[in-house]
Amino acid sequence: MLQKHEICLVLMAAGSSTRFQKMLPFEKKVKKQWLRLDSKPLWKKVLEDLMALDIFGEVVVGMDENEILYAQNFCDVKIVAGGKTRTQSLKKILEHVQSPYVFVTDVARWDIDRDLCLKLVSLCKEYDCVVPFISCVDTIYYKDKAINREEVKLIQTPQISQTSKLKIALDKEYTDESTAMLDHNFRVGFVQGSHKMQKLTSLEDLRALVNQGKYSPSENIVTGSGIDIHAFVEKKPMVLGGVTIESPFGFKAHSDGDVLLHALIDALLGAICGGDIGEWFPDTSKNYENIDSKILLEKIRAFVVSVGYEILHVDVSILAQTPKISPYKKQIQEKLAELLYMQKNQINIKATTAEGLGFVGRKEGVCVMVQATLKFIDYREIYASINY
Structure with a gap:
């Protein structure tokens, strides 16, 4: 098990929410990371849930550079500017990371599975990168041919990587850390993920947030x-x-x-x-x-x-x-x-x-x-x- 000083939490919250905002009326184009739970923005809820694990010696949040000063009203952790893409954001954030291991997750995965997070931490020293996945239960076609769904993995975050190796691996655009690490022949371990941690991407994905009932924006x-x-x-x-x-x-x-x-x-x-x-x-x-x-x-x-x-x-x-x-x-x-x-x-x-x-x-x-x-x-x- 990692010691607290060995691991840095990186929360990716610099996204533009383009797909989410595209479905909103012009006068209500809120970014998903700023949806409010009472008066708390979603990104802060995710941050607090993760910090409650009490396993991180270092915390860095990546934000749109125009939101940094405003976001600092909500917390005392280090907030740094992200980039135009996920890879660019992560590379910029890693410049501020001192810990040998980095725990990277997206704010869009707002419903944290504590047990999964701790399991990833317990296994990370066995691999260069450890990543959760969801098995596919539906028939899958690639173009006009069915493929074996048993060989399909739907990748999630958080993912834990060795910081030094991840810095090497991010030499071009990738959609996540595991892809970059595999592309450079680093050891990647796969762990069964959690359906609880589905990503908030579209308006339809608001279903889980709304149906839980315990979350709603303040009416103040x-x-x-x-x-x-x-x-x-x-x-x-x-x-x-x-x-x-x-x-x-x-x-x-x-x-x-x-x-x-x-x-x-x-x-x-x-x-x-x-x-x-x-x-x-x-x-x-x-x-x-x-x-x-x-x-x-x-x-x-x-x-x-x-x-x-x-x-x-x-x-x-x-x-x-x-x-x-x-x-x-x-x-x-x-x-x-x-x-x-x-x-x-x-x-x-x-x-x-x-x-x-x-x-x-x-x-x-x-x-x-x-x-x-x-x-x-x-x-x-x-x-x-x-x-x-």
Whole structure:
């Protein structure tokens, strides 16, 4: 049996969930690793279940690089950036691994079989790689010929490998560790796997999660607030809420200066505890110089949804002595509904003056405040919709 200091847990959670998201409505394209069990993301549930085995001296989680800072709100383990493919992700993660053995599993195998995991650990010193498999009970055809199902193995994770040999084996793209190890003539041991650890890949695979009954997303509502202020500058178009406003001046800013969209971005980030607009789009970066703020909003909207949230309501307060906002309120409401993939009745626009007081009253700039209300995407509703 391995000692605790000899084995590293690697949780693969950097996937794009392309196949899973393809079947979702656009406004609910959550990544499967961010489906919520109460308020806990699925990847954290898997991580906690594995750490409860108490056999790992080292833990590394691979994440999409855009999710790392956000994911660190949920745990204290090492989280590193993955790559575009599973092999690229694993190679990058292994650069951070010091242990002689590595226990690699995919977050999609969310229902952990404790006994299987411990059995793999007990056998791993006998092989260079030990891997679970499921026997095939159905007739199998390859092209137009039946093949012997007794010789077919459906491979699962977790898989345990000698770290040094796995690093050598990953010299091209592979779908799992055992394939890479066999391809390099390393010893691979096969262990009967567990039907409990089926992979969550498609919406239909939500059946096991939903039918267990003990898992459901929290029904709590979260809110976030955003405020932004921009001074006027001459000879620049004014854009507010994605709408061009007739005005002799625009907003002084590194980007296009859309003060409303900037406040909206901060409100969305505030609701999910995702930082602020300056962290995501620093005004020291040339990448965002004069950028259309609708592009920035779309990046944040997509992120908010991908990590498990649905936007319910947006309330906007515009404080402006000039220009007059009232003629544009309906256009702004319609534009925000378009940008956020929401209905107009979910978006409220208010406008007021500063009664001549302060920098707004002196007609030096505009201030916008936004409140956003969100909830977790309910995968039970999604599953029910495909089984109606």
